[in-house]
Amino acid sequence: MKPLEFKIEKDLEGKLGRAGTITTPHGAIHTPAFVSVGTKATVKALTMDQVKSLGAEVVLANTYHLYLQPGDERVKKFGGLQKFMNWHGPTMTDSGGFQVFSLGAAFGKQISKVVSITDPSQLLSERSTDGEAPRLATIGADGVSFRSHLDGSLHYITPEKSIEIQHNLGADIIFAFDECTSPQEELRYQEEALERTHRWAKKSLEYHKSKDNSHYQALFGIVQGGRDEGLRKRSAEYISSLDFDGFGIGGSFAKEDMETAVKWVNEILPKEKPRHLLGIGEPEDLIMGIENGVDLFDCVAPTRNGRGGTLYTSRGKINIRNADFKEDMGPIDDECECEVCTTYSRAYICHLMRAHEMLGGTLGSMHNLYFIINLVKRLRQGIIDGNFDEVKKVFLSKYTS
């Protein structure tokens, strides 16, 4: 019995892209698809009914966060993630690998998932702060010790532990424990980290296969390797060689390197298994990923931006808090058909945001999630209809103008 089935319906001519369907024990995901991020078993500010109404098919939660609170054992006791959070569709959990990065090398610094190499000050400050910077995660021989950002308690997570937690959480698709490195690390470190990630991948897989969970939970291996072509390809080859159900492409990217990295990797990964570009979700990046053979994306951007007032529109992003919108009776985006755009005005949402009313974050998240999910759906349909380039062109010409 296989935990997951992936069927490709149509390829994107001349490119690596494809449209397909992933079938999990909890339902289907039509790919390419955007995965809503629900780190702590909640898509922030939204009820699961709302998430569903936006067209979301799958939700991704986080191992590290749920392990700390409320604890994976408790989630298991309540019947697993799906039941606990009342999401009846497919679910995924991230392994905590990203927290190795965000609470480790990136802690307290201006580095995140995507950095701009056009800003040299980041590199300088990186050098000057050296090894003195405090961090909540440090990498050991077999795993990572985390100091809880909630109460300071110390926890050691190994690949086996991450998988055990993910088994308890019970998502349909889970990820191998990996190390997401900073693009500012030297090649030598990237290589060392990659070897570690590979070792952890094997351990994650072996532990997973030793349990019955592997019959109904799919495990994705994660490709790393930073911006280096040799390492990326080596990683893609190695991770491909292991019996994973699918793959994640990880890393903190310099924006300029993302496309090449994705292409290098997807040319190597086996075509018949799904690929997930971890943590990526700006419109331009989604288009890039889809063209280059990515099937799944997850990203905090729509919900995080939505709560803060940065909203996607067909003509680019706007900050709805700006004074310009105080008396704007139009919808967020006059081309959007979401519930928010057909119901509420920019002026109203501007007011909610300025007044710090919770509904502002909810409406912003709803619109943004709909916008991104819907964009990916349109691009998917473009692949199926054979007019992907047209869909892409029409979207980008407006969005970037």
Place this chain on the structure above:
RNA sequence: GCGUCGGUGGCGGAGUGGUCAAUCGCACUAGACUGUAAAUCUGGCGCCUUCGGGCUUCGUUGGUUCGAAUCCAACCCGGCGCA
């Protein structure tokens, strides 16, 4: 009327002789956010600026002092108490 306390930048509220264009919070304003340390964070916020600095401010007027938001006097305004 007498006594008393007080009047600081849009608001609240620090400051009680120099290091004060004046801590801080709010509001305002703009920006950032890509496997959620995030309903978060950052910058600006008297006027002008070639970003070095320049100019005018702390109820009003005058005074003391090398120097005043800070001390003194008078006046104006407000709170409270007593008549």
